[in-house]
Amino acid sequence: MKISRLIEQSKVGEKAQKDQFAIDVLTGLCATPKNLAAKYFYDDIGSEIFRNITQHKDYYPTRTEYEILDMVKQELPKIIDEETIDIIELGAGDGHKSQLIIDGFLNANRRVNFYPIDISEKAMLMLRDNIKTHDNLNIHGVVAEYFEGLRYVKERSNNKQLVLFLGSNIGNFDRVQNQGFLRKLWMSLSTSDHVMLGFDLKKDVSVLTAAYNDSSGHTKAFNLNLLTRINRELGGDFDTEKFQHFGVYSPTLGAMESYVLATEEQDVYISALERSFHFDAYEPIHLEYSFKFLKSDIDFLSQKTGFEVVAHFSDPKDYFADSLWKVVKGSDC
Numbered sequence: 534m535k536i537s538r539l540i541e542q543s544k545v546g547e548k549a550q551k552d553q554f555a556i557d558v559l560t561g562l563c564a565t566p567k568n569l570a571a572k573y574f575y576d577d578i579g580s581e582i583f584r585n586i587t588q589h590k591d592y593y594p595t596r597t598e599y600e601i602l603d604m605v606k607q608e609l610p611k612i613i614d615e616e617t618i619d620i621i622e623l624g625a626g627d628g629h630k631s632q633l634i635i636d637g638f639l640n641a642n643r644r645v646n647f648y649p650i651d652i653s654e655k656a657m658l659m660l661r662d663n664i665k666t667h668d669n670l671n672i673h674g675v676v677a678e679y680f681e682g683l684r685y686v687k688e689r690s691n692n693k694q695l696v697l698f699l700g701s702n703i704g705n706f707d708r709v710q711n712q713g714f715l716r717k718l719w720m721s722l723s724t725s726d727h728v729m730l731g732f733d734l735k736k737d738v739s740v741l742t743a744a745y746n747d748s749s750g751h752t753k754a755f756n757l758n759l760l761t762r763i764n765r766e767l768g769g770d771f772d773t774e775k776f777q778h779f780g781v782y783s784p785t786l787g788a789m790e791s792y793v794l795a796t797e798e799q800d801v802y803i804s805a806l807e808r809s810f811h812f813d814a815y816e817p818i819h820l821e822y823s824f825k826f827l828k829s830d831i832d833f834l835s836q837k838t839g840f841e842v843v844a845h846f847s848d849p850k851d852y853f854a855d856s857l858w859k860v861v862k863g864s865d866c
């Protein structure tokens with residue numbers, strides 16, 4: 534498997550990346566309420582902890598989406614009837630879901646070029662260990678931000694493309710950002726290309742809150758790891774014992790929200806920023822949204838952003854939906 538690294542390619546690139554992390558932390562901790570960008574969860578340790586979360590009994594999304602993809606994998610090559618297909622996966626993670634989609638096309642005797650794109654080098658290395666080699670499969674991993682990676686792949690191929698954005702990553706954007714993201718995706722693709730998006734559906738709140746507060750504390754560790762990352766990479770002195778994880782469903786937003794709360798009044802110094810940040814007792818840092826959807830929301834979103842729904846695939850409990858969309862160009866908004 535070939536891996537291209539569009540980030541961290543040089544000392545200069547590494548420095549620019551660290552500077553951006555510092556600027557984002559500064560901006561987030563100066564905001565009211567304080568926040569930190571979720572993309573920084575995925576350092577090497579964060580990617581490992583995320584894998585533990587996905588394997589936990591309380592965390593239904595991964596298990597459920599896996600079951601759905603296993604059911605639909607033979608359907609996709611019938612719908613996307615191409616001899617050679619590029620499967621491009623945004624935020625591919627460890628690749629265990631990708632394998633199912635790839636197998637569906639290989640079993641139908643198609644040639645597959647698989648381009649996983651992920652910001653995390655660690656995730657890419659886990660994926661490399663997980664994806665099985667095959668004569669009809671060519672794999673080219675790209676360590677990059679979503680659209681930087683997509684642009685890189687588009688410059689190298691003219692095949693029909695199926696873009697995967699699984700795991701309800703789309704749910705991390707709010708309802709304005711997700712339309713912006715999907716329009717940008719639409720702009721990057723050609724008529725009759727397909728995308729398949731994972732959407733976590735609205736459901737009983739007790740199921741949601743259990744998933745985002747797993748009983749083994751993996752989600753807690755995942756969130757607190759972001760503070761540890763700031764300590765390590767930016768010279769912070771967060772005491773993670775003085776912060777608690779809090780995952781809660783907001784019915785007005787229709788989203789799970791993740792916070793860490795300062796359990797007592799304190800000041801945290803970050804040497805790369807040459808300043809300290811004051812926390813009142815129980816002051817939150819907002820870390821992540823995970824928006825939940827109705828199928829009608831998914832239809833609305835596709836129609837607003839230039840796609841046509843081909844099919845919604847979901848599990849018997851309707852916990853999760855993988856929705857296959859086709860790119861439509863030339864029609865009205």
Ligand SMILES: C[S@@+](CC[C@H](N)C(=O)[O-])C[C@H]1O[C@@H](n2cnc3c(N)ncnc32)[C@H](O)[C@@H]1O
Pocket residue numbers: 572575583587595623624625626627630650651652653656677678679698699700701702
């Ligand atoms: C929630 S995990 C999902 C992994 C996999 N798609 C799944 O469904 O199990 C999100 C993945 O997206 C990657 N990621 C997050 N933000 C990203 C960004 N801006 N650009 C590229 N990858 C990103 C993370 O490193 C992580 O591997």
